[in-house]
Amino acid sequence: PREGLEEQLGRLEGAPYGRYKGLVGTWRLPGDGRSGATLRLVRAQADPFAPPARAALHLPPDAAAFPAELWATPVRRRALASFLARRAAEAAHGEKSLRVDAGGQEVLDRSSCTVGADGGVTLRFGLALPGKGRRIDARYAQRLMRRTVPRVAERALRYGALDAAAVREFVETVEDSDALRAALPGLGLVAFVADGAVLPRGSGVDDRPASGPGVVPFLSPENLRVTVELPHAGTVTGMGLPEGVSLVVGGGFHGKSTLLRALETGVWDHVPGDGRERVVSRPETVKLRAEDGRRVERVDVHAFVDHLPDGSDTTDFSTDNASGSTSQAASLCEAVEAGARVLLIDEDTAATNLMIRDARMQALVAKDREPLTPFVDSVRSLHRDHGVSTVLVMGGSGDYLEVADRVLMMDAYRPSDVTARAREVASVPTGRHAEAESFPAVVHRVPEPSSLEAESRGRRRVRSRGEDALTFGEHEVDLRSVEQITDSRQVTGIGLALEIMVRRGHVDGERTLAEALDLLDRDLARGAESLLAVRDEDFAVPRRFETAAALNRLRGMRVHRQSPLPAGNGAGA
Ligand code: ADP
Ligand code: MG
Structure with missing residues (x-):
């Protein structure tokens, strides 16, 4: 890392704003003793009104000092990172120059915070570089680098500063949820809803749990009750929904859609206190x-x-x-x-x-x-x-x-x-007769790379637009009806996943869409790092299904087709 960020800044007082660019690179964190913490300016900001610059704060394993059991596996690293991003957003609260993307009720792999396989911690955030008009405000910038940023590192990214019980609970909750989901196929289940789960949400625009005396916690019907052993919570009972065709009936307003929505979001893990920590469904x-x-x-x-x-x-x-x-x-x-x-x-x-x-x-x-x-x-x-x-x-x-x-x-x-x-x-006949005998084999489609590359010229061909749309070349992809996109940052992640599929040649004109998605899954299994290689911005890692949904809605995507495979082999992954 380079030394002397503060001094360099000092020399830029009153200089044209564009000269912030000269600071791009990795610096020793100002005021840091021997911890080895660094602050990297990933991208400067063109002018004071442009989107904020991008910065990454890194604490090496010894400085972050988390016990190994908190980051020993990929699932624990995702959970720990999610916890730290939330603490960092709190620590940065009130400082409008720092924008930390903390996420909502789901515990997703996201770019804002990652924990390495060595236990080192990286926080990535937007940094509005201060200006006076179109000139650099170096005093303010120095204060940000010397006080504000180190304070976030100090308060949010070091084990010693955190509530150890809360970190542990967070990591264990996520690990339990992950283990529960992994157990579903072996039990012949498509989903599990634990007794005591709270399914209704605060409101249509508030994803936190509903509260108050009217909330009815989930209670499984006896004959669907399943008992599972979780690594941390121990014995847990709940409703196991078996494979096959399940129908949910009942009067209007009796909670049918609420149950289904809980299953929708059961592909993700949830934060402690969410009410859906032990509501899981199969990843597919x-x-x-x-x-x-x-x-x-x-x-x-x-x-x-x-x-x-x-x-x-x-x-x-x-x-x-x-x-x-x-x-x-x-x-x-x-x-x-x-x-x-x-x-x-x-x-x-x-x-x-x-x-x-x-x-x-x-x-x-x-x-x-x-x-x-x-x-x-x-x-x-x-x-x-x-x-x-x-x-x-x-x-x-x-x-x-x-x-x-x-x-x-x-x-x-x-x-x-x-x-x-x-x-x-x-058993009382209605006189209705069936109109079909079987569901046919899937016809696999092969996306044409040229139909995706043609739009890859120009600078930023894939961008997220607002919460639920992507621009891809000249086309806009509307994702409002892709309901399992659970976080608006996943839209950005989907854009990056599409770029990876083209750039890495997953879509090569010969592979079927399902095969290309298998390759994408291998990338995504590495968490946020895979998509960070495309671009450093705030995103959450999407699933293959939402990425495919975006591709399928892309006006301009062309495909050719394979002849049908025999029934039973056609389901891709
Ligand atoms: P349905 O689909 O059967 O018509 P909904 O699932 O839309 O019913 O639920 C109707 C209302 O009841 C919603 O406002 C929902 O938040 C609320 N609700 C659902 N489940 C519960 C519950 N377990 N406890 C309290 N309120 C609930
Ligand atoms: Mg309904």
Whole structure:
């Protein structure tokens, strides 16, 4: 590292703002004794009104001094880093020049803080470099580097300054949640919801747990109760949702959607006190919904849509403006193509005509006048022939009672297993007949790199726009309906993941999308470091599924197709 950041700054008092650039590089942290802490100016700011400069504060293992058990595994490092980012944001609070991205209720790999395999800690943050008009305000800058930044290091990044019990609890909570998720396949479960979990949130815009006397903690129905041993919490009981087709029924306002949302977010770990610390679902769980207006590129949707009035070929279906039902059909096929093993669907956001077609409607409208084949007729085959389970919230139609392996009823926020009663009800014929026999093999698509590279010219081809959109070259990708994006910084992460897929040649014109995503997964398994190699900015690491969702919505992406694989082999990962 270079020495004398303060002195260098002193010489820049009143100099043109652009000369901050000369400070880019790694410096000894001002005022630091022998700890070896460094402050790196990653990127300067072009002018006082541009986005803040980027800085990285690094404490070597001896200076951070965390006991090895807190960072011995990748999961513990992610948890510790998440804890430290939160403390750093608190320590920087009130200092508007420092912007530390702490994250919300989920414990994600993010760029703002990483813990190395050696126990060293790096905090990356936005740093608004002070100016007086267009001149450098060196006094203020010196104070930031000598006082403010070291204070954050001192208070938030050193073990000795932290509440040891709180750090331990955080790391252990995340490790338990991770272990619980890892145990699901062996137990034949798609999800687990612990007794005592608090599922409802503060409000539609507040992801913290609901509080007050009205909150009903989760209690598992006896016959779905499962006991698991966790590394730290010990014996835990809760509802184990088995593989297959699960239906959630119950009156309106009785908590069905709240349960499903908890399963959606169960792919992530949660902070202690969140209420969903022990609510987990399989990592390959994908929430689906209708999303009219989206783009679809060469997806085989004929399982759901056939004989369109305009005669288009639905085994090779493209549109720039999908309807509610075709958008959901495409999203489902794409999810299976990308390797989903569990699908979540809520009647509140599903296309009704894709979900159901009852006996009376079958009698009135002949099958050859109806392009849509409802999901109720392929949901079983999806599990039987493809190993893809479904959890479906459906309070408004009884047609699914016949195809469900188990039926869960929510009653005043309490679930009970009503499968036996549902079987009785379903044994009375409705006169409805099935419209499909099986769900066909996935047609894998091969993305054309040129369709992604053509847009790679120019400087920053992928940028996040606001909370839920990306610009990719000249195209905008709307991600509002990709509901498992749990943190707006993941949108930035998705942009970087797309860049990696192109730059590293994962998308090479021969690999299928699923194969390219397998390679991406290997990168992402290294945490934030993999995407930091593309660009240092605030992001959270996304999953393959949300990255695929962005690619699938990208107007401009072109693909060619492979011939279908035999059923059962087609699910990618
Ligand atoms: P449904 O989908 O069955 O119509 P929701 O899941 O939307 O019902 O829940 C309806 C309302 O009840 C929401 O405001 C939600 O926050 C609240 N709620 C859900 N679960 C609980 C619970 N366990 N305790 C208290 N309130 C809850
Ligand atoms: Mg609902």
